[in-house]
Amino acid sequence: MAKTLNTLLKQIAQLQKQADSLRSREKTEVVARIKEAIAHYGITTDELFGASPVKATRKRVVKAEGKARKPAAKKAGGVAKYTDGTGRTWSGVGKRPNWFKDALAAGKTAEDLLVSR
Incomplete structure (x- = not known):
């Protein structure tokens, strides 16, 4: 039996809905387990995520396409004339x-x- 493109697209849409629903349910369960572990062990946000987040500056190394690159150097001011x-x-x-x-x-x-x- 030959399937048409529309039939396959409908099946894909149905499967995507099922996958999204399952992911949402699993996510809820995972979050609940994490909250339980945090409460049980008294984990703080600093322990979990490191020190307090620092505002991003232009000096931090930026990763582009998997490779780290150095921040651009500041342009030197002109010599006073x-x-x-x-x-x-x-x-x-x-x-x-x-x-x-x-x-x-x-x-x-x-x-x-x-x-x-």
């Missing part, structure tokens, strides 16, 4: 900082603000 003499610096890359624009508006030139080396 301009300074206002009070500790504020700018590398000359990106948007001009307000102190730099204010100094230019006050009559200074970019050459006046260069860091002496």
Whole structure:
């Protein structure tokens, strides 16, 4: 007797429902046994899961496709090219900082603000 695709798909759906139901029932039983063991032995969450969970940081090693990879290194800041003499610096890359624009508006030139080396 040849089975049609629809017949097989219906059987698969029925079996999946049965499997889901069985898994749910087993899960309930397993959770009950675990709770009983925790109560009997006085197990704490620290004993069960280790020390209190720490917030994830970007420094932790991330596993991708089964291989551990190191976190990306921080980009080095640019070398200061301009300074206002009070500790504020700018590398000359990106948007001009307000102190730099204010100094230019006050009559200074970019050459006046260069860091002496």
